[in-house]
Amino acid sequence: MLPIIDTHVHLGTSKFSGVTTTETELLESMERNGVAASLVMPQPTLANIQDIHAQIADLASRHPGKFYGIASLDPWMEEEPYVLQLEQCVKEWGFVAAKLHPMGHNISPLSDRCTKIYETAKRLNIPVIVHTGLGTPFSLPALLIEPARRFPEVTFVLAHAGFAIYTDEAIVAAKTCENIILEPSWCQTYTVQKMVSAIGHQRLIMGSDHVTNLPVEIMKYRSIGLSEEQLDDIFHHNAKRIFNLNYEGVTISEGL
Template sequence: MTIYNHIQGAIDTHVHLGVSRFSGVATTPDAIIQAMDRFGIQSSLVMPQPTLESIPEVHKAIYAMSQNYPGRIYGMASIDPWLSEEEYRSEAAVCIEDYGFVALKLHPLGHNISPLSAGCEKIYEEASTYRIPVLVHTGIGNPFSLPSLMIDAAKRFPAVTFVLAHAGFAVYTDEAVIAAKYCENIILEPSWCPTYTVVKMINTIGVERIIMGSDHLSNLPVELMKFQSIGLSDADLEQILIHNPKKIFNL
């Protein structure tokens, strides 16, 4: 039996597979599908944890999930930007061209790199070439994870959509809102943010630029209830939970 029946078909844009090097949380394919079924999630965008595991092997496991659950699982590549250009572009080509992944991930904390570093240019260039979004961890892990650091790339790569994961992680949410206010190609994913800040995001940039992500499976029902508890209409809920991610990630 599922709950949240009136939002059946929701899309979770932030799901991890593997073992996190920070929290120690281990997430398996079966656990992902079970959580999706329990809470009425139609599709999930799955990426590697910031992990000590082999990232190419985790990418392969995500691809296998996408084959086992077509239309329900979509991959997102999280490739170490410290790799050489050749190595980075090679893994990106495998993930996007061969595996059909729909986005790239930059984790300034997990990758230990500033978004302003020259090493990140290849991420933005690949996203521009393949016309796919870049999801960027923001909030925890400063100074590299400050939302404002994405303004430069957003201005220089206007055709690329940048999704600020966690939208500043509560503490830096105002900064994420300002970044999105002045960069129309910045989208906010407010996992772990308080409800009143989500209202501020919607009032500032509109429902068309907000998406839902869980980050951890145990947080999924919390994020779903968060959007239901702030007085949104059914049409606005469907916009955030279904229509926006379909458009942004070309699902």
């Protein structure tokens, strides 16, 4: 079995749930669950986002190959500071994706304000992760079809793949656009099976979203009859490919 990569991890305090996740909790949870690398982003939060990004960058620099940052900047920001801060995250700190949280940022993915996210992601060659499910109508998975068509070079990751309730809609979006990837945290096991049949396991990645949910998400994939090769793709190869992870230097033993 290859090292597991968790593509959806938060650091800091959520303004919605009030949950705080610390660096120690992340490290302990990874150790306990055999996860070698985590992609870490801020929560939708009241804290200063660039401060949290700097903390994530610091975490990644102290644990090379174990943590990778994801930038979650507020799209209501003007274009210039938004682009400058995203560039700082990617070019200076090595972040591997941009996050749009239609509920946390209180914005539709179709808003003109979001175009700068997609344009900058295209220029920097990084995927855009979009929260889907909770917080409709802005979080409806189908709203990503139009941006995915407008930016065919950009990979769009639908975080939570519709969050159980809108899973079928997430599948429709992914079937419609090949550049849409599903990350089905919080979805039922049988809907994950449905995703594998509908779009193929190579367009699925594992994300935990909360440290206590990590063993649940890993077990979900292990309980739906996938082969070892399929599991290696979902847990490892797909994430590496989609996020262009520079994974050299991390061996299984170091990772675990």
